[in-house]
Amino acid sequence: MIKNIGTHNEVEEIFSQYEAIQNELNTLVHxxxxxxxxxxxxxxxxxxxxxxxxxxxxxxxxxxxLRSARLLAGLETVTxxxxxxxxxxxxxxxxxxxKSDALIHDGTITYIxxxxxxxxxxxxxxxxxxxxxVPQIYCIGPTILFYSRRLAxxxxxxxxxxxxxxxxxxxxxxxLQRITSNEVGIRMEIQTGQVVIPTFSEYENFREHITHLEAxxxxx
Amino acid sequence: xxxxFGRSTFVIVICIVLGILLALQMKxxxxxxxxxxxxxxxxxxxxxxxxxxxxxxxxxxxxxxxxRTLENELSGSETGALAxxxxxxxxxxxxxxxxxxxxxxxxxxxxxxxxxxxxxxxxRQFVNELAxxxxxxxxxxxxxxxxxxxxxxxxxxxxxxxxxxxxxxxxEIRAIVNPDSIDEYIIPYLENVREVILKELEGENWTITIKxxxxxxxxxxxxxxxxxxxxxxxxxx
Numbered sequence: 001m002i003k004n005i006g007t008h009n010e011v012e013e014i015f016s017q018y019e020a021i022q023n024e025l026n027t028l029v030h031x032x033x034x035x036x037x038x039x040x041x042x043x044x045x046x047x048x049x050x051x052x053x054x055x056x057x058x059x060x061x062x063x064x065x066l067r068s069a070r071l072l073a074g075l076e077t078v079t080x081x082x083x084x085x086x087x088x089x090x091x092x093x094x095x096x097x098x099k100s101d102a103l104i105h106d107g108t109i110t111y112i113x114x115x116x117x118x119x120x121x122x123x124x125x126x127x128x129x130x131x132x133x134v135p136q137i138y139c140i141g142p143t144i145l146f147y148s149r150r151l152a153x154x155x156x157x158x159x160x161x162x163x164x165x166x167x168x169x170x171x172x173x174x175x176l177q178r179i180t181s182n183e184v185g186i187r188m189e190i191q192t193g194q195v196v197i198p199t200f201s202e203y204e205n206f207r208e209h210i211t212h213l214e215a216x217x218x219x220x
Numbered sequence: 221x222x223x224x225f226g227r228s229t230f231v232i233v234i235c236i237v238l239g240i241l242l243a244l245q246m247k248x249x250x251x252x253x254x255x256x257x258x259x260x261x262x263x264x265x266x267x268x269x270x271x272x273x274x275x276x277x278x279x280x281x282x283x284x285x286x287x288r289t290l291e292n293e294l295s296g297s298e299t300g301a302l303a304x305x306x307x308x309x310x311x312x313x314x315x316x317x318x319x320x321x322x323x324x325x326x327x328x329x330x331x332x333x334x335x336x337x338x339x340x341x342x343x344r345q346f347v348n349e350l351a352x353x354x355x356x357x358x359x360x361x362x363x364x365x366x367x368x369x370x371x372x373x374x375x376x377x378x379x380x381x382x383x384x385x386x387x388x389x390x391x392e393i394r395a396i397v398n399p400d401s402i403d404e405y406i407i408p409y410l411e412n413v414r415e416v417i418l419k420e421l422e423g424e425n426w427t428i429t430i431k432x433x434x435x436x437x438x439x440x441x442x443x444x445x446x447x448x449x450x451x452x453x454x455x456x457x
Contacts, residue, residue: 011254018254021262028269035276042283044457049290055302062302066309071450073316074367078453110348118370118379122452133317133366138352148268160452196456205275206315212356212396213314213321216437
């Protein structure tokens with residue numbers, strides 16, 4: 001049951017280290033929540049100030065462009081009608097008996113995102129983090145790394161967009177039909193309704209993802 | 221009456237003793253369930269949160285400065301707000317894929333010779349690998365990859381951002397990545413991906429080339445593309 005641990009003293013030592021680190025983590029999580037609250041307050045203040053500045057009347061197109069760029073960049077929390085897709089590995093997955101398809105891989109997630117995009121999705125999130133232009137989604141062992149976050153099932157994809165089209169494409173897709181069949185066993189549940197998709201900046205600093213890009217003039 | 225009271229007291233004492241024993245047992249079990257692996261996992265979470273908090277703190281400080289500039293503009297004591305707003309807008313637009321960008325990167329050219337045809341899954345696999353390698357901008361046949369870009373096959377065509385491309389044509393994926401790791405890491409990694417894909421496509425005649433390109437230009441998303449639409453999104457105040 002206990003790996004690499006021998007004596008009673010060693011168990012005690014590791015447990016006390018664990019407790020100390022757990023306390024440190026609790027403090028960090030608490031600080032994170034407070035920083036996120038602070039960020040929301042500052043973002044609201046920024047928005048109010050932009051509304052009250054004369055620039056809004058003198059250069060309305062600039063403020064409009066700013067808002068549009070924020071929306072398309074995924075840097076604004078948005079709401080709308082959409083789908084919530086919850087996915088789980090096969091119940092009681094056994095690597096000796098079950099196919100590897102019975103586990104959800106990075107490719108399964110990017111495949112669904114691509115299907116939703118093809119059906120006209122306007123904004124998407126994966127386990128609470130916004131999907132961006134070049135989303136870093138890849139498998140590490142049995143978990144999926146999405147940017148700096150390590151995720152485990154259930155995997156939840158939320159998409160705002162035309163519900164009928166998005167539902168139709170998911171329900172008629174042959175690959176999804178196969179992996180959700182009894183033979184393979186992936187569990188997928190779809191709900192429709194009003195959804196909220198968070199801003200990318202809730203978890204990541206977008207500026208770190210444009211460090212190698214130099215904007216150039218558009219000549220065409 | 222006395223006997224009944226004595227029995228009740230006895231049962232209560234037994235329950236308390238059992239409760240204490242159970243709590244001690246649980247504590248022991250908790251201790252035993254802590255392994256070096258779980259300790260390492262916890263340490264990783266600490267590092268992750270430390271980084272997250274540093275980033276958030278930096279972003280909040282930037283927002284503070286920005287708000288101060290806007291407030292000064294409002295009070296008439298400074299006139300730098302316009303420049304700040306434009307700079308902010310440009311940063312968002314670059315991140316969203318709405319600006320043409322340039323830097324060192326890689327070009328992957330894919331040709332499927334008849335009777336084979338281009339597969340959307342192959343294009344997506346390369347794009348996903350580039351994303352996991354930290355690519356900051358990607359285009360396929362001149363179509364900028366943005367958050368809602370689709371890459372899908374439909375009969376004889378591959379559709380990207382609503383634009384149709386013939387599946388018998390050569391496809392070109394461009395990506396701007398970290399210039400310092402192109403030759404040492406990114407190209408060898410992509411070459412491995414190519415080998416895996418070619419093995420999967422055994423029997424079909426494919427040509428896939430990967431090269432390092434200096435000053436690679438990646439176009440912006442065109443305004444007439446469906447991915448430019450944000451009509452169904454309502455910002456949450």
